[in-house]
Each structure stands twice: as C-alpha cells, then as structure tokens.
Amino acid sequence: MNTAAWTIFTKRIPVKADIPTLYHAWTTREGLERWFLREAVFTAPDGLIRPHADFAQAGDAYLWRWHGYADDVFEAREVTEANGTDLFSFRFSGNCLVTVQLTPYDQHTLVEITQREIPEDNNPSTNLYVGCGEGWTFYLANLKSIYEGGIDLRNRDMRLQGVVVSS
Known part of the structure; x- marks a missing residue:
C-alpha cells in the first residue's frame, strides 16, 4: 500500500464569485464567520487582534471555533502564507499544512484546498x-x-447532535 497517498489530499469546487470576494472569505474574521466558523480570531505577531475585515497575514496566530461544538473544541495555530490576492496557507489539525488557491475559471473561481503533511x-x-x-x-x-444562493447549511443548534456536519 502506498502510504504517501494518505498524507495529502486536494478538494476543488467552482464558486460563482470573484477572486477578491473569495480571498476575503478565507482570510478575514468577517469572511470566515459567514460560511465556515462561529468565531475566527487572527492575532498579529505584535499581539494585537486584527479587526473583523482585516486580512490575515503570514505569521499571524489564529483561534477558530465552529457552530455545533462547545468552546473547548477549537484550532489555534499559525498562518504560514497570505499573498493578499489568491493564496492562503495555514497549519491545521495534526499540524498539517493547508493551502487554499483561488484560480479564475470561466465565470467562476476555482477554490482548491490541499491538506498535506x-x-x-x-x-x-x-x-x-x-x-x-x-x-x-x-x-x-x-x-x-x-x-x-445565501443558504447556510451549518448546524447552529448545540442541542442538536449527530447531524450532517463536519466531524
């Protein structure tokens, strides 16, 4: 069995939105809390918390919490790269490296996420x-x-457990 095949994966989806909009969605507290997280805090290397609409930068620490999970379920790691336009990388669960690449495709943006290591x-x-x-x-x-379309698929009810949601 090729164990290297289990150390990396890539997921891709076309989204009918422009690259600046989707870069904002991935790299700001405001953007991440719209579609992904209950709480997304970016802290600059000088210890100051970035305002809601400010872009995360390489070297920032982050604290992320999800809807449907208690406060003791969180990720607190580091942003490793943020080029200001179409590339965002960060450490994630198990200290994996996650890279988000945004590429124009027809009238969409191809969102590609690779998790490695x-x-x-x-x-x-x-x-x-x-x-x-x-x-x-x-x-x-x-x-x-x-x-x-504007429909949020996340479970926001902490009392409702065992439903389709990220595990």
Missing part, C-alpha cells in the same frame, strides 16, 4: 485524511451555497 493513522475515528477530507467537502459546499 497528514500524519499516518490507522484509527478511523482519529484519521485526519478521512475526517478533514469530509469536513472540507462539507464546508466547501457551504461556501458555494452562501456565495451563490
């Missing part, structure tokens, strides 16, 4: 290849839904 794990309940792949698929669909 995934640690090997044979336990299905903790396997990041499976869990994160499922999560990114859901949230990319929600990104498309929000920016093309």
Whole structure:
C-alpha cells in the first residue's frame, strides 16, 4: 500500500464569485464567520487582534471555533502564507499544512484546498485524511451555497447532535 497517498489530499469546487470576494472569505474574521466558523480570531505577531475585515497575514496566530461544538473544541495555530490576492496557507489539525488557491475559471473561481503533511493513522475515528477530507467537502459546499444562493447549511443548534456536519 502506498502510504504517501494518505498524507495529502486536494478538494476543488467552482464558486460563482470573484477572486477578491473569495480571498476575503478565507482570510478575514468577517469572511470566515459567514460560511465556515462561529468565531475566527487572527492575532498579529505584535499581539494585537486584527479587526473583523482585516486580512490575515503570514505569521499571524489564529483561534477558530465552529457552530455545533462547545468552546473547548477549537484550532489555534499559525498562518504560514497570505499573498493578499489568491493564496492562503495555514497549519491545521495534526499540524498539517493547508493551502487554499483561488484560480479564475470561466465565470467562476476555482477554490482548491490541499491538506498535506497528514500524519499516518490507522484509527478511523482519529484519521485526519478521512475526517478533514469530509469536513472540507462539507464546508466547501457551504461556501458555494452562501456565495451563490445565501443558504447556510451549518448546524447552529448545540442541542442538536449527530447531524450532517463536519466531524
């Protein structure tokens, strides 16, 4: 079995929105909380929290929390690259590297997310290849839904558990 195949994956979706709009969606608190997160805080290297509409920068720390999960479920890691136009990278679960690339395609923007450096794990309940792949698929669909039709697919009810949502 080729174990290298389980250390990286790429998900792609076309979204009918321009690149600046989608870059804002991925790199600002305001944007991320519209389609992905309950709370997205970016802190600059000098310790100052970035305002809601300010773009994240390489070297920023982030704290992310999701709808449907208690406050003790979060990611707190680092932005590794943010070019200001079409590329955003950050560390994620298991210290994986996630890169978001935005590319024009016809009248859409192709949103491509690659997660690499995934640690090997044979336990299905903790396997990041499976869990994160499922999560990114859901949230990319929600990104498309929000920016093309306005319908938010996220579960915002903490009392309702075991429904279709990122695991």
